Amino acid sequence: xxDDIFAPLGLDPASVVRTERIEGGIGxxxxxxxxxxxxxxxxxxxxxxRRVIKRLTPRRGWLGAASDDARMRELRxxxxxxxxxLPLFATTG
Numbered sequence: 001x002x003d004d005i006f007a008p009l010g011l012d013p014a015s016v017v018r019t020e021r022i023e024g025g026i027g028x029x030x031x032x033x034x035x036x037x038x039x040x041x042x043x044x045x046x047x048x049x050r051r052v053i054k055r056l057t058p059r060r061g062w063l064g065a066a067s068d069d070a071r072m073r074e075l076r077x078x079x080x081x082x083x084x085x086l087p088l089f090a091t092t093g
Contacts, residue, residue, distance in 0.1 A: 011036065030055045
């Protein structure tokens with residue numbers, strides 16, 4: 001996995017201890033599960049954290065192709081913080 005995908009997301013490539021591709025889904029975005037290690041000064045691991053990274057491409061996937069989506073609406077929705085304001089019982093996946 002190239003380190004250049006982590007820095008723009010604010011992740012230190014040195015903290016990445018594992019990456020694994022997540023298969024499936026009906027869209028064309030690729031999913032990657034990333035395990036990060038948070039360490040103390042001196043090297044002892046405090047805890048591990050997992051994140052899922054989704055790579056999107058304009059006009060790809062069935063919905064992007066059908067709607068000619070060059071604006072990446074999925075990304076714009078996330079950036080607007082609207083998903084964070086949804087009720088806890090609402091699912092977005």
